[in-house]
Amino acid sequence: MPHDSSWELYWQVRLQAIEDLGKCEAVLAASELILDLDAQGRPARLLELGCGAGQIIGALMDAHAELRGVSDSVGVDYSSSMLERARSDCPDLQLVQGDYTDPSVLEGLGQFQLVLLVNSLHEVFSAAYDEAQGEVDVPAGRAAVAEALAAATGLLAPGGYLLIFDGLEPPGDPERRVTLRFLDPEAREEFGVFVDEYHPFRIQAHWLADGWRVEISQHDFARYIDKSIFLSKALWETEQLESYQYYTEDDFRRELAALDLRVLELRKLTVNGFKWRSRVSIETPGVDFPDEHVLIVAAR
Numbered sequence: 001m002p003h004d005s006s007w008e009l010y011w012q013v014r015l016q017a018i019e020d021l022g023k024c025e026a027v028l029a030a031s032e033l034i035l036d037l038d039a040q041g042r043p044a045r046l047l048e049l050g051c052g053a054g055q056i057i058g059a060l061m062d063a064h065a066e067l068r069g070v071s072d073s074v075g076v077d078y079s080s081s082m083l084e085r086a087r088s089d090c091p092d093l094q095l096v097q098g099d100y101t102d103p104s105v106l107e108g109l110g111q112f113q114l115v116l117l118v119n120s121l122h123e124v125f126s127a128a129y130d131e132a133q134g135e136v137d138v139p140a141g142r143a144a145v146a147e148a149l150a151a152a153t154g155l156l157a158p159g160g161y162l163l164i165f166d167g168l169e170p171p172g173d174p175e176r177r178v179t180l181r182f183l184d185p186e187a188r189e190e191f192g193v194f195v196d197e198y199h200p201f202r203i204q205a206h207w208l209a210d211g212w213r214v215e216i217s218q219h220d221f222a223r224y225i226d227k228s229i230f231l232s233k234a235l236w237e238t239e240q241l242e243s244y245q246y247y248t249e250d251d252f253r254r255e256l257a258a259l260d261l262r263v264l265e266l267r268k269l270t271v272n273g274f275k276w277r278s279r280v281s282i283e284t285p286g287v288d289f290p291d292e293h294v295l296i297v298a299a300r
């Protein structure tokens with residue numbers, strides 16, 4: 001089965017719609033794990049925490065419908081509008097409405113061979129926004145992510161896999177200054193919107209005299225490029241509320257090790273790099289566009 005050219009064509013067509021968000025990397029990695037489980041004679045019951053409209057888990061269930069365990073998969077999300085879409089697009093997916101950081105929501109779901117957290121943990125982090133500080137309460141947000149990871153791990157069958165796809169905080173000094181040059185007026189204007197409206201953190205931008213260059217921290221640079229594709233789009237309304245950056249690679253590794261999970265793969269990605277490069281160039285020597293997404297496969 002799979003791995004032949006018709007299977008590749010299937011995925012190319014299936015994943016075209018979500019390519020922009022980089023999620024196809026997550027779907028393909030999950031598909032490989034499902035095939036591996038099947039090759040080992042094990043079922044592949046899937047759980048997606050923060051399943052949204054079911055784009056990820058739905059694609060996996062469709063592609064592997066005949067494999068043992070797949071039809072018994074579950075999606076959890078607290079958004080009723082997302083679940084309504086999932087219900088209509090993925091009729092075989094069992095759906096649970098609720099906050100997956102609340103242990104009572106996950107009670108009684110049983111065990112899963114593959115638990116997916118795709119573009120979801122950053123929302124757990126961002127939910128720790130503190131009105132008084134006017135920013136996300138970072139220690140509280142990071143602790144909430146650690147708790148969510150522990151809850152996800154608790155649902156893994158022995159030898160099961162946890163797959164995480166999400167934003168990544170670049171390593172190094174977050175306050176290091178980076179000078180960017182905008183390549184067109186639209187990109188420059190949109191950056192102003194980002195500075196004014198990005199909610200999780202206050203963005204400190206220092207414009208240089210020519211009006212085309214701006215100095216920001218490395219920390220804010222990663223935030224800007226991740227959000228730049230949503231500026232001027234309807235999705236900005238929700239995207240402006242969420243920080244994709246909450247853990248560095250070292251943070252992920254430490255938290256997963258603390259849960260006795262072995263990291264089998266950790267791939268750092270620059271999703272949509274060609275788009276960032278059409279908006280801004282980097283003037284600071286030795287600085288490149290950061291790897292701002294990560295794909296992790298860990299095993300219990």
Ligand SMILES: C[S@@+](CC[C@H](N)C(=O)[O-])C[C@H]1O[C@@H](n2cnc3c(N)ncnc32)[C@H](O)[C@@H]1O
Pocket residue numbers: 023049050051052053054055056076077078079082098099100101117118119120123124
């Ligand atoms: C960006 S969407 C991603 C959806 C899906 N994983 C995908 O990649 O297509 C994140 C989803 O996580 C859900 N979510 C975030 N935090 C959650 C929580 N604590 N409990 C349940 N759902 C949550 C949101 O409602 C949203 O549907």
